[in-house]
Amino acid sequence: MIDRELVDALPIFHGLDASALDKLLAHASQRSHAKGDTVFQQGEEATHFYVLLRGRLKVQQVTADGQQFIVRVVNPGDLFGFAMALGRTQYPGTPIAAVDSVTLAWPMGMMNDILQHNPTFAINTMQMIGQRLDAAHDRLREMSTQEVEGRVAHAVIRLAQEAGVKSGSEIRIDFPISRQDIAEMTGTTLHTVSRIISHWETKGLVKGGRQLLVIADLAGLRRLAGDEAS
Amino acid sequence: MIDRELVDALPIFHGLDASALDKLLAHASQRSHAKGDTVFQQGEEATHFYVLLRGRLKVQQVTADGQQFIVRVVNPGDLFGFAMALGRTQYPGTPIAAVDSVTLAWPMGMMNDILQHNPTFAINTMQMIGQRLDAAHDRLREMSTQEVEGRVAHAVIRLAQEAGVKSGSEIRIDFPISRQDIAEMTGTTLHTVSRIISHWETKGLVKGGRQLLVIADLAGLRRLAGDEAS
DNA sequence: TCCCCTCTTTGAGACAGAGCAAAGAGGGGT
DNA sequence: ACCCCTCTTTGCTCTGTCTCAAAGAGGGGA
Secondary structure, three states, X not given: OOXXXXXXXXXXXXXXXXXXXXXXXXXXXXXXXXXXXXXXXXXXXXXXXXXXXXXXXXXXXXOOOOOEEEEEEEOOOOEEOOHHHHOOOEOOOEEEEOOOEEEEEEEHHHHHHHHHHOHHHHHHHHHHHHHHHHHHHHHHHHHHHOOHHHHHHHHHHHHHHHHEEEEOOEEEEOOOOOHHHHHHHHOOOHHHHHHHHHHXXXXXXXXXXXXXXXXXXXXXXXXXXOOOOO | OOOHHHHHHOHHHOOOOHHHHHHHHHHOEEEEEOOOOEOOOOOOEOOEEEEEEEOOEEEEEEOOOOOEEEEEEEOOOOEEOOHHHHOOOEOOOEEEEOOOEEEEEEEHHHHHHHHXXXXXXXXXXXXXXXXXXXXXXXXXXXXXXXOHHHHHHHHHHHHHHHHEEEEOOEEEEOOOOOHXXXXXXXXXXXXXXXXXXXXXXXXXXXXXXXXXXXXXXXXXXXXXXXXXXX
């Protein structure tokens, strides 16, 4: 059975009235995705929208010439796959479970339904998309103006913020992430990422490992990211 | 006086009821901006949101270390400066009039007002922002995976689509745009843009000039942009 | 426990594009 | 009509990063 409290607690549904919530619960279907599974495929007809309940997803796109690109990481509580609400009919990317994950899915039609009848939900969603737009613009500015090291620093800081777990003075990225992944987030190669992270290790900024990243000195990384003028 | 028909015809306000429209008209203020003027400044407190009625704006950001970046071009009918609706309190960029332009401005508070009472407006706005998010992701993918020539090709194609005027088989970008501008849209230098465009001229793809760009062979550019696998 | 597979590290060479420099060239203002 | 200022073009050098290559290294499965 689907946990009402769980759904109720999702920020995105905040302010929904009881009847809308009932309807949501009635139509939701819960799915589990083993590590490595895809929730849906880029290009597929968009039939459902989703919320991630537990786990972590990487949303990947493949370009026409076969290159990979990671659009974003989906964290618990995040809405994803709602492309159709934006006028698209196909999913623009492929969400891949980075760890065993659990999602809730609703048929796409419900989205318009709720949007029409719940201004609050529409505004919530609009703001959520707006924040993502902001974030995308930040990344664009970075990609345009910064060199690789700064971009990787930004990516790592972002990961620390959205998927970081504190242990003492250190912050561990809470899911397996490879050098390749970071390269695909920042538009570079795994080799360059590896070199940069190795270099950071010698400076005591981070600690690396197989699919592992621990931030030891966030302030130092921020300095490298260079968004505060010195 | 502000033209009711003009406001009524803006796609973004489509579906608003008469009373909301009355209110909009009552609170709108029209402003003219000479070529080169800014509508507001990056970092300024966001007090108003805007619609561009006539003209063309370039939205520019300056990074902490002084580099310039063009976020987008605002075309007639576009909403801009609505950052506060997304939870921001300051404008993230500076819109600069590329040609003499006319805008309508409303106090920010009205935005929430209309959003709350007009689900349709909320949905319209959400979709508009969503489309922009899509576009931003497209650019991110490009920046990550393509070399400069492909990125410049994409930028030019985009300009042709949103600000292109057909004359015969050619498409002219309908506002003054410099090599520097294109460089700031694609994360490169004016030198490289100049070289690329010169090269394209010799191949008959485009015709250049001082702050001028005419596309002669759109299909050829698309091929260079390389989003259709060959 | 061992082996294999994947991920990571590191080296060396090549190249796209940045940076620096300077010479055209078109337009607007006087 | 001229001049100046800005924009554009083009050459050369330098370097950050990619590419190619190959050697570790950690973990999971048998």
